[in-house]
Amino acid sequence: MGITQKNRKKALIIFFILPIIFINFLWSNIASASMNITGLEFIGEASLPTGLIFQKTEIGGLSGITYDRKNDLYYAISDDRGQKAPSRFYTLKIDLSKGKLDKNNISIVGVTTLLDENNQTYPPDSTDTEGIALTNKDTVFISSEGDTRQSINPFIKEFSLSTGKNLSTLTIPDKFLPEKNAKKGIRNNLAFESLTISPDNKSLFTASENALIQDGAAAKPGTGTRCRILQYNLETNQPEKEYLYQTEPVTQRINLTGQFSSGLPDLLALDNQGNLLSIERSFTGIGFGIFIFQVALEKSDNISNINSLTGKDLTKIKPAQKKLLLDLRKFDFALDNLEGLTLGPKLSDGQQSLILISDNNFNGLQRTQILAFKLKTESSLLRILRRIRILLP
Template sequence: MQLIKKTFVMPRIIYLFISIIIISFLFTNLPSSAVEVSNIEFIGEATLPKGLIFKKTEVGGLSGITYNAKNNLYYAISDDRGQKAAARFYTLKIDLSKGSLKKSGVIPVDVTTLLNENDQTFRPSETDTEGIALTNKSTVFISSEGDSTKLINPFIKEFSLSFGKEITTLSIPNKFLPDKTGKQGIRNNLAFESLTITPDKKNLFTATENALIQDGVAAKPNIGSPCRILQYNLLNGQPEKEFLYQTEPVSPFLNLTGKFASGLPDLLALDNQGHFLSLERSFTGLGFAISLFQVSLEQADDIHHIDSLLAIDFKNIKPIQKKLLLDLKTLDVLLDNIEGLTLGPKLPDGQQSLILVSDNNFNSLQRTQILAFKMKIETPLIRLLRRLLPNLNR
């Protein structure tokens, strides 16, 4: 009888042992920190009062936002070109402690003026600061779109978090710089809106909001635009790779104003393997269209050696892969000019929070709007276990 029991017990142990080996092998051959958003849920909206004055500055133009987990604070960059006050970023408290965002849940707590390498404020119209990303050195990188009409170059600079003092400047590849001929470089107000740093703090990414002049057309009704994602190695401060990002064609709906704008205002790194959230924003004449995408660079071609996409047959270039995560028009919310996004803290239920912020353009008809979401983020191991054990989440 004992022999019969052993005969039945041994295969179970062997099967378990084999299963552990297979799972371990698959896990060790996957990028363990590569993630995927499996669900996203809206958890609240807040707006700042119109014309809010804080420490002698008007709070507005919030075009990018980043989160400091150490002190549970957010830093939001204003794109004021020095018309209301000097270039600056705001420190905000956003209360998600109850698992949602209430209407009064956002409070400015500080403002930091940016200082150039000479310890002076930037001159009016010298900057168009749009993106902000926190490092692990008590500094932030900030991107400026420049002004191609005045041949003012875009920049990506590192500033002290405490004093706003410029520390370093990253070099911008020549293909992005405007020239006198008007045949090269960024388009005005369609340059480096986005900025994000990978969790390991080794790489920084930015992107053009629309195509470089020599790469293709700016976005038009029903026509997308070929943007470039630019990757920097923060260990040496040098640009390394570039990738093609094609924005979605957008159809205007009842465009009575005749105005149309569409592009890529922000990216958010989810891991160290080239997975992001991207934000696409369009003004269609009757409000704003906002979409969130999951983005992967894994299969994309590096195009840093190509100075002009129009000079080659770029149909053969593999662009970044993207998948629609959320079309915000499905929310019961009147959307404003959403331009920035960042991960926030873990919520009480353990899920990851996500914050979006709008640029009100210092326009009395617009709002500084903050939207909050919670996301379920899964690693490859969890996805593998779900396939092997369908009842895992039941």
């Protein structure tokens, strides 16, 4: 019996067309593969005491941290406003070679003073440096919240890793800049705490810690706030996109102090597709509430052309997608003012490490706390095979 025309078409699809479709599907998914975190495993805690002195500077206010994989070093920015010493960042060693962190695994090995474009130190109270991110050019970007009370604007500047000299400055969109009439811009001390760069060094991300004045209210007990994630194109050094990030409402526990604060203090780029980790931190009267989320921007709306979110129908805006990975309040030790995070080295079992660091506010009742975690991830290949299984009959 001869082969019919219908059977020849089937054979052509099976032996020629399907392999091409499969290869294209596989390649497109590998090319866009991203890190999917399924959980965080705690692997240790260490701390540095408040009042510790290194090279005639007091170590403290460490509010952002970034990892230098090439040299196995960490750089941590101090938010000291020049009261203890000029604006600076520290170089740390954190030993995770045994797969865990303890009090003997931390050492300070360097301090770098920040210099302006004229090779001068920054005057006291002129900066509030909060975020730090390492580039592939032996430089770091550093963000400052400024001071709205003194009409000092925030900044995002690039500094030499070796000399600390300012090399370039990124333009900040006007909607973020404060006005004297307080009708728009960042709120004081609630600006650019976060800073991170994508692995391909093409994008830089920062965010307002709370809502811009024209976007809505600051966080308060039982209510979240509308932050903006700001994305820069590092090939042009220009702002490119903005995204709405809604923080979670935090239930207030016992509050004997009458104080409350909550917001978004840091972001960490996981890949080149807009997947990040975020920290949300709240002070609830007694201790801190710290939450780690996985964030996806790929399907979020670009709101850079929206100057004010007040009065907008937010149901028509797709915000950053969030997935809670860890509520750190579950641990049986006290949390300090954790507000910086970075990926560390690969551990001996091949898994990725994550480091968190706290700002002790130079307060004798606090400490510089460092926590280490192991990222539990689902491999890209496994996800691809699962998608293929869904597609196959």
